[in-house]
Amino acid sequence: MMIPLGFLGIGKLPADFELISTQLLSTATSGVTFLSIPQTYKHLQVRYTARSDYASTGVFINFNFNNDNNANYTTHRLIGNGSTVTSASSVGANSMSNAGHQVPGSNSTTSVFGSGIVDILDYTNTNKNKTMRVFSGSTSTNNVALASGFWVSTAAISRLDLLMNSGNFTAGSRVSLYGIRG
Amino acid sequence: MANAMVALASLTLGSAQATVTFSSIPTGAYRDLFIETTEYWSSANTDVGIRFNGTTGTSTVYMAGFGSSSSSGTSSDLLGYASATGTQHQIHIFDAFATDKHKSGVYRYDNPGNFTAAAAFRWASTAAITSIQFYVGTGNFAAGSTFALYGVVA
Numbered sequence: 421m422m423i424p425l426g427f428l429g430i431g432k433l434p435a436d437f438e439l440i441s442t443q444l445l446s447t448a449t450s451g452v453t454f455l456s457i458p459q460t461y462k463h464l465q466v467r468y469t470a471r472s473d474y475a476s477t478g479v480f481i482n483f484n485f486n487n488d489n490n491a492n493y494t495t496h497r498l499i500g501n502g503s504t505v506t507s508a509s510s511v512g513a514n515s516m517s518n519a520g521h522q523v524p525g526s527n528s529t530t531s532v533f534g535s536g537i538v539d540i541l542d543y544t545n546t547n548k549n550k551t552m553r554v555f556s557g558s559t560s561t562n563n564v565a566l567a568s569g570f571w572v573s574t575a576a577i578s579r580l581d582l583l584m585n586s587g588n589f590t591a592g593s594r595v596s597l598y599g600i601r602g
Numbered sequence: 603m604a605n606a607m608v609a610l611a612s613l614t615l616g617s618a619q620a621t622v623t624f625s626s627i628p629t630g631a632y633r634d635l636f637i638e639t640t641e642y643w644s645s646a647n648t649d650v651g652i653r654f655n656g657t658t659g660t661s662t663v664y665m666a667g668f669g670s671s672s673s674s675g676t677s678s679d680l681l682g683y684a685s686a687t688g689t690q691h692q693i694h695i696f697d698a699f700a701t702d703k704h705k706s707g708v709y710r711y712d713n714p715g716n717f718t719a720a721a722a723f724r725w726a727s728t729a730a731i732t733s734i735q736f737y738v739g740t741g742n743f744a745a746g747s748t749f750a751l752y753g754v755v756a
Contacts (some may be wrong), residue, residue: 429711437605437606439756441756447718467694469696469697479662493610500664500665500674500720500721501674502674502675502676505665531728532703532704534706535694535696535706535722537708555720557722559661560724564663564674594633594696598606598719
């Protein structure tokens with residue numbers, strides 16, 4: 421079965437795309453955590469719509485696996501900002517940092533959230549280091565981004581943390597975790 | 603556990619038409635929407651547009667690769683440029699029915715004869731989405747074009 425690539429690829433959608441958990445925030449929260457992720461799927465997908473309360477127009481979201489906060493992460497991103505296309509990377513970082521675009525901060529237009537899709541492939545496979553890809557954007561921050569991430573670990577992923585690089589997730593932010601069977 | 607992505611509507615055009623509309627979109631059971639299209643054209647190159655609830659006011663920011671060059675820009679109420687060789691869109695709309703936020707999302711669009719592109723969009727309204735219309739700037743969507751709408755549980 422073709423991997424949905426966050427449904428970016430052309431082909432059939434999976435028959436088994438299941439919601440594992442959703443966190444819809446009613447108050448500002450520094451991070452969103454998914455614990456005890458079931459090990460019964462082939463891939464994971466995170467879908468988020470989020471905003472930061474930090475006094476800025478844009479804030480990155482960082483990702484960590486299994487509470488690993490060591491220098492085991494690398495990300496690359498391609499960003500369109502409404503006038504140019506640029507690329508950047510973060511190598512040997514303590515999280516999958518700056519993965520994707522910046523979600524709106526408190527200096528952005530009210531009621532505007534940034535959104536993204538994160539695919540984490542083969543997350544239970546203990547023969548592979550873990551990879552993810554991100555497709556995200558917001559017209560408020562005038563960013564659309566494609567990103568890839570790499571975690572130097574063959575451990576199966578059982579925990580996922582999303583943390584605002586600055587400030588907190590605002591109320592109304594939502595992060596959903598899905599399992600994809602394969 | 604039930605599938606979290608459910609097909610809501612699917613259309614393959616039997617004849618050319620200028621617009622395609624998903625209306626009376628069910629709310630309550632889903633938070634996000636996903637749309638996948640394959641579009642063909644009965645005339646020369648044109649723009650594809652989108653309207654939510656029959657209104658304008660959708661802004662987009664895109665980046666595209668054209669052969670050995672790339673570009674980024676913004677537009678209003680447009681999903682992107684299309685040509686006679688056909689275009690595909692995959693559109694993710696987040697919190698489509700929430701009344702506490704503008705409607706936003708990301709989409710890919712590809713015109714295999716010309717470019718590949720990714721974009722983000724925002725409809726500056728806190729209204730729940732009840733209809734989605736695709737339209738062309740010139741000519742019509744040709745017979746054989748397909749449009750499919752999915753609800754995503756969250």
